[in-house]
Amino acid sequence: MSTRTTQSPMRRGHGPSMGIGMAEKTMNFKGSSKRLLGRLRPHRLTLILVLALTVVAVVLSVIAPRVLGAAVDEIYDGVIGRRSVDFDEVGRILAIVVGLYVVAAVAQLVQGFLLAKVVQRTVQRLRDDVEAKVNRLPLAYLDGQPRGEMLSRVTNDIDNVGQSMQQSISQLLFNGLTVIGVVVMMVSISWWLTIVAVLAVPVVMVVTAKVMKKSQGLFVQQWQHTGELNAQIEETFSAHDLVKVFGRGPQVQATFRAKNDELTNVSWRAQFVSGLVMPIMMFVGNLQYVIVCVLGGVQVANGGMSLGQVTAFIQYSRQFTQPITQLASMVNLLQSGVASAERVFEVLDAPEEPADAAGRLSPARGKVTFEDVSFSYGEEPLIEHLDLEVEPGQTVAIVGPTGAGKTTLVNLLMRFYDIDSGRITLDGRDIRDVPRTDLRSRIGMVLQDTWLFHGTIGENIAYGNPNATEADVLEAAQATFVDRFVHSLPDGYDTVVDEDGTNVSTGERQLITIARAFVADPALLILDEATSSVDTRTEVLVQHAMAALRANRTSFVIAHRLSTIRDADVILVMDRGRIVETGDHERLLALGGVYSDLYASQFEGVAT
Known part of the structure; x- marks a missing residue:
């Protein structure tokens, strides 16, 4: 194995979180709405049927008042003309009206069923797209996002999109067509009364435009504050024990109240401003109703219109203002849904991994070579011109102070990040020339932070290899000493691990993760501070388990406890992105350099 580095000044303590956030911006209502509706395109045949059913429901609904007006005329003419009323005719007309309303209701019911199915399928596909997108995003992007914020985008925002689409599309179709149908019927009765009735439209358009302009930004802020609050809650709940230990409950509550107040204030303002449309429209509609009633009464008195026609026109005028009022009141729903859609689209539009x-x-033998590798997080260089060669089967320990670049080295090998220049090869093959999944399938990894999924211990071990048999799981468990404690648990390998793994000890969790890597049978092995969180007795078991795991495999071991890597074939001492020393344990101690100082600081006292 050989190493070579160039001297270069480096900064310490730079990790992957680069503050990659989604900048706040004004909502592009038109563009985002168009894009959201475009996702309905695969269901266009069903939507055509939905539109046809809506047309049927609207046509029947707007015809019914005109037919009902004939019944009013029949009764009025009979009373005024001092003749008997033909109640058979009135009954027949009323039966027709009831039939029209029943058929319209059935059509609207079927339309609602089909539309709900379309919307839920669209939202399902949106969730699938976001899930697939997250798996294609680079680690740097996810590192720069608070987990609660991302969760809010893929849960709350998508749910809000679905609810908004469900309500708004149905209302837009029905109320929009109702306005058209009602205008046609009103014109057929009296064109000049129609002009009086539609004078409300310009008022609605002006008020709606001003309200939308004001409330657009408020709804964007509302969902941004929702994401921030979720991030704070997720962070606090995940570290609830630390909050208790350090007595930070009051401060956490104060932070929560502050963020909750911000969300409440901006949500109240958004809902209030957008809600101004409804009372204004009700006032305009009532004013129009009074005017139509007065003018219609004058027409009946002058003989210009029959009472049935005026009755029908008054009903149409109410039908005209009601859908317009409902459409205007949907401003807040539309803007809220589009604001959420825009936040989801930001995730879908994020740059993906190459x-x-x-x-x-x-089949990998395990020879790893770094050739003139340079890498930086953003504009801050961390590794420059690094050369490293590791032979198959060697155990390479990487030590150094925090921020030296130890974990970055293995992240580059795993292609969690891509290097800026140079190349990394596995058995002579540039790792950028093979699929990431293929590369990572040859590498096993055990981290300092143990992560167990909600499931049985057996399932957690088998997670490392989807094709693992029960015998494979048992062999891995025995080799890594999981079998020694698992029989003391109530259900053995079928014991269900809590979501946070609290029903097994820290050392036991670590052994399970080692067994998981064992069952994967990797060619390369990465152990990142795998014993830093266990006691001395458990550390002995973990050491034996890792020794079994490292057998005949090229291994990279990152460790702060230098006692755990004495038997490493080669020890690399890193500082500020450079390999400053290399050799085995005895040779590095004899050098009296950085490694010797680190070793002395652990066993002889605190280094200054």
């Missing part, structure tokens, strides 16, 4: 190369990686 496309994988074609081809497959041949």
Whole structure:
């Protein structure tokens, strides 16, 4: 193994979180709405049927008042003309009206069923797209996002999109067509009364435009504050024990109240401003109703219109203002839904990892080479011109102070991040020339932070290999000493691990993660501070388990406890992104350099 680095000043303590956030911006209502509606395109045939059913419901609904007006005329003429009323005719007309309303209701019911199905399928596909997108996003992007904020986008925002689409599309179709149908019927009765009735339209348009302009930004802020509050809650609940230990409950509550107050204030303002449309429209509608009634009464007195026609026209005028009022009141619903859709689209539009190369990686022997590798987080350089060669089967320990670049080195090998220049090869093959999944399938990883999924211990071990049999799981468990404690649990390997893994100890969780890597049978192994959180007795078991896991495998071991890597074939001492020393344990101690100082600081006292 050989190493070479160039001297270069480096900063310490720079990690992957680069503050990659989604900048606040004004909502593009038109563009985002168009894009959201475009996602309905696969269901266009069903939507055509929905539109046809809506037309049927609207036509029947607007015809019914005109037919009912004939019944009014029949009764009025009979009373005024001092003749008997033909109640058979009135009954027949009323039966027709009831039939029209029943058929309209059935059509609207079927329309609602079909539309609900379309919207839910669209939202389902949106969730699928976001899930697939998250798996294609680079780690740097996810590192720069608070988990609560991302969760809010893929849960709350998508749910809000679905609810908004469900309500707004149905109302837009029905009320929009109702306005058209009612205008046609009013014109057929009296064109000049129609002009009086539609004078409310310009008022509605002006008021709606002003309200939308004011409330657009408020709804964007509302969902941004929702994401921030979710991030704060997720962070606090995840570290609830630390909050208790350090007595930070009052401060956490104060932070929550402040963020909750911000969300409440902006939500109240958004809902209030957008809600101004409804009372204004009700006032305009009532004013129009009074005017139509007065003018219609004058027409009946002058003989210009029959009472049935005026009655029908008054009903139409109410039908005209009601859908307009409902459409205007949907401003807040539309803007809220589009604001959420825009936040989801920001995730879908985020830059993805570069496309994988074609081809497959041949069975790996485990030779790893870094050739003139440079890497930086953003504009801050961390590793520059690094050369490193690791032979198959070697155990390479990487030590150094925090921020030296130890974890970055293995992140580059795993292609969690791509290097800026140079190349990394596995058995002579550039790792950028093979698919990431193929590369990572050859690498096993055990981290300092143990992560167990909600499931049985057996399922958690088998997670490392989807094709693992029960015998494979048992063999891995025995090799890594999981079998020694699992029989003391109530259900053995079928014991269900809590979501946070609290029903097994820290050391037991670590052994399970080692067994998970064992069952994967990787060619390369990465152990990142795998024993830093366990006691001395458990550390012995973990050491034996890792020794079994490292057998005949190229291994990279990152460790702060230098006692755990004495048997490493080669120890790399990193500082500020450079390899400053290399050799085995005895040779590095004899050098009396950085490694010797680190070793002395752990066993002889605190280094200054």
